[in-house]
Amino acid sequence: MVGWVGRLGRRVPLGNNGDPMNVIVCVKQIPDPALPGALDAATNTLKRDGKLILDESDSYGVEMALQLVGAAGEGEVSLVSMAPNGEVSGMRTALAMGAARGVLVSDPALLGSDALTTAKILAAAVQRLGGADLVIAATESSDGYTGTVPEQMAEILGLPSVTFAKKVAVDGNTVRVDRQTEAGYDEVVCPLPALITVTAGVVEPRYPSFKGIMAAKNKPVEQVTAADLGVNPVGWAGAGQQITDVTQAEARGAGEIVEDDGEGFAKIVAFLENLKVI
Amino acid sequence: MAVNNIWVFAQAVDGTPTSATLELVTKARQLGGSVTAFTAGDGAAVAASLGAHGASKVYATGDLGGKLPGVAVAAAMKAVIDGGDSPDLILFPQNMEGRDVVARLSVKLDRTVLTNNVDVVVVGDSVAVTTPVFGGNTLVTTTFTGSGPYLAVFRPKSFAAEESGGGAASVTEAPVPELAATGAATVEASHVEESTGPKLDEAAIVVSGGRGLGEAGKYVMIETIAKLLKGAPVRRGPSWMPAGCRTACRSVRRGRSSSRPSTSRVAFRVPLSTWWA
Numbered sequence: 214m215v216g217w218v219g220r221l222g223r224r225v226p227l228g229n230n231g232d233p234m235n236v237i238v239c240v241k242q243i244p245d246p247a248l249p250g251a252l253d254a255a256t257n258t259l260k261r262d263g264k265l266i267l268d269e270s271d272s273y274g275v276e277m278a279l280q281l282v283g284a285a286g287e288g289e290v291s292l293v294s295m296a297p298n299g300e301v302s303g304m305r306t307a308l309a310m311g312a313a314r315g316v317l318v319s320d321p322a323l324l325g326s327d328a329l330t331t332a333k334i335l336a337a338a339v340q341r342l343g344g345a346d347l348v349i350a351a352t353e354s355s356d357g358y359t360g361t362v363p364e365q366m367a368e369i370l371g372l373p374s375v376t377f378a379k380k381v382a383v384d385g386n387t388v389r390v391d392r393q394t395e396a397g398y399d400e401v402v403c404p405l406p407a408l409i410t411v412t413a414g415v416v417e418p419r420y421p422s423f424k425g426i427m428a429a430k431n432k433p434v435e436q437v438t439a440a441d442l443g444v445n446p447v448g449w450a451g452a453g454q455q456i457t458d459v460t461q462a463e464a465r466g467a468g469e470i471v472e473d474d475g476e477g478f479a480k481i482v483a484f485l486e487n488l489k490v491i
Numbered sequence: 492m493a494v495n496n497i498w499v500f501a502q503a504v505d506g507t508p509t510s511a512t513l514e515l516v517t518k519a520r521q522l523g524g525s526v527t528a529f530t531a532g533d534g535a536a537v538a539a540s541l542g543a544h545g546a547s548k549v550y551a552t553g554d555l556g557g558k559l560p561g562v563a564v565a566a567a568m569k570a571v572i573d574g575g576d577s578p579d580l581i582l583f584p585q586n587m588e589g590r591d592v593v594a595r596l597s598v599k600l601d602r603t604v605l606t607n608n609v610d611v612v613v614v615g616d617s618v619a620v621t622t623p624v625f626g627g628n629t630l631v632t633t634t635f636t637g638s639g640p641y642l643a644v645f646r647p648k649s650f651a652a653e654e655s656g657g658g659a660a661s662v663t664e665a666p667v668p669e670l671a672a673t674g675a676a677t678v679e680a681s682h683v684e685e686s687t688g689p690k691l692d693e694a695a696i697v698v699s700g701g702r703g704l705g706e707a708g709k710y711v712m713i714e715t716i717a718k719l720l721k722g723a724p725v726r727r728g729p730s731w732m733p734a735g736c737r738t739a740c741r742s743v744r745r746g747r748s749s750s751r752p753s754t755s756r757v758a759f760r761v762p763l764s765t766w767w768a
Contacts, residue, residue: 249625250624250625252624252629252631257631327603327604328597328603328604328606329597329598329601329602329603329604332594332598358606358607359604359606359607360590360594360606361590361593361594361597361604361606361644362594363594364561364590364591364594364595365594365595365597365598365604367595367673368565368594368595368598368599368673369598371671371672371673372672372673373562373672373673373674373675373676374559374561374562374591374673374676375559375676376561376587376590376591377587392559392678393587394587394681395504395586395587396504396681396683396684397681397682397683397684398681398682398684399678399679399680399681399682400678400679400680400681400682401559401676401677401678401679402676402677402679403675403676403677404675407675407676452603452636453602453603453635453636453637454603454605454633454634454635454636455633455634455636456631456632456633456634457619457632457633457634458630458631458632459629459630459631459632460629460630460632461628461629461630462623462627462628462629462630473709473712477712478712478715478716478719479719481716482716482719482720485696485720
């Protein structure tokens with residue numbers, strides 16, 4: 214099997230026709246978005262001390278990975294994640310969907326890490342898994358939504374990348390992607406190994422089966438620290454940024470509810486005319 | 492170190508700078524110092540408009556030859572910086588290309604990136620940006636530490652685009668260097684989806700509907716309002732919208748001049764999965 218050496222100096226295996234298809238999915242474990250978010254008063258970082266769940270945006274990547282491996286006939290889906298307090302609840306959901314194993318980076322020293330440090334950590338976790346034919350991530354997370362981490366990972370790993378994929382197919386050593394653009398979409402071809410980000414709706418994520426949920430309890434998740442991965446500095450020390458102020462935005466006026474009596478649209482138009490926006 | 496040299500990642504459609512680009516060039520001019528635009532493609536086509544908004548120089552990569560802009564533009568920027576023209580601050584638009592370019596560049600420069608911002612100020616030798624979180628209810632101010640270039644990404648309509656009366660910017664070639672493996676992705680074909688309306692993030696009014704309507708049949712009310720506003724169907728919802736959400740809406744742009752950009756959102760996007768399942 215042909216190999217390629219990434220920026221971090223580790224060998225990343227290439228996929229070939231008939232060879233196993235190995236995919237690594239970046240999964241973020243986030244506070245339940247149904248609950249109100251809050252900042253930690255001491256650090257001004259997002260509170261993540263409760264139970265975390267799999268970011269729904271990442272469920273599309275997990276499903277896409279499972280389908281690609283299924284189509285190849287052989288291979289496996291692995292996970293990388295970074296979360297505090299050894300949290301694995303979200304990873305277990307992805308494992309219950311069908312992923313085989315994972316690496317969790319959990320380390321108090323990572324508190325305050327910026328997107329670039331996060332990318333360095335996740336890229337190192339990918340390397341720890343031995344690399345893959347394809348690395349998949351969501352276009353952005355639902356809580357931090359910086360949207361830069363996957364592309365930063367690709368640069369760190371020395372990989373080509375295709376972001377905003379709305380259709381993905383692997384053909385031998387090549388991934389073909391319909392990439393959403395501002396004007397429509399591009400057909401992009403990219404040799405493997407590569408990194409892609411997938412949009413919501415690229416596939417329909419499966420629900421974990423009871424059998425899958427039970428099996429996930431025994432699937433291996435290796436927990437490591439930043440030091441284990443050789444990434445330094447991390448946390449606030451490596452962030453290159455400092456939160457200097459947090460204020461409440463000016464309160465918005467109460468909205469006006471228009472009851473529809475068959476002519477509700479006319480009331481809304483009149484409302485907008487009164488605001489002089491039309 | 493003062494913030495004297497500001498760059499803007501400039502985008503254009505059919506030779507015309509995008510509204511987000513002109514907003515950022517205007518803001519860069521207001522921050523003071525020299526303003527340089529960096530564009531993928533033909534610099535001469537956009538030099539006049541960018542100059543009118545405050546840019547004195549345009550770096551242009553020329554045709555990317557099917558390469559994706561994230562890798563190519565970041566490499567071209569890095570080459571110029573290595574050549575000695577190092578900016579203190581680079582402003583990017585919060586969109587697909589902007590995020591891809593800034594992400595690649597942040598690794599090349601080993602500098603942090605601050606995204607989703609709506610304001611920027613110079614604070615001594617550094618720069619502070621404002622980011623709305625929790626649905627805009629909380630504003631977080633973050634200051635870059637260490638040395639520049641500081642990389643900041645801004646949402647559309649964060650600033651008003653205003654001409655300054657300047658002449659055309661000078662154009663300097665900034666060719667894309669050899670990209671090796673990272674540049675292996677190639678665009679084989681581009682498809683333009685038909686659209687008669689403005690881009691969603693440029694619309695003055697966005698009309699959208701969701702679960703609050705109660706049932707799919709009532710979506711006709713949304714269509715009716717949009718038609719009364721002489722709106723046009725939007726191409727699609729942004730791909731980065733939260734999972735489970737779908738957007739089907741019409742947007743309306745009016746020629747009304749305003750010193751302050753604004754978007755009136757009649758109804759917010761909400762999950763529509765029950766309709767689209």
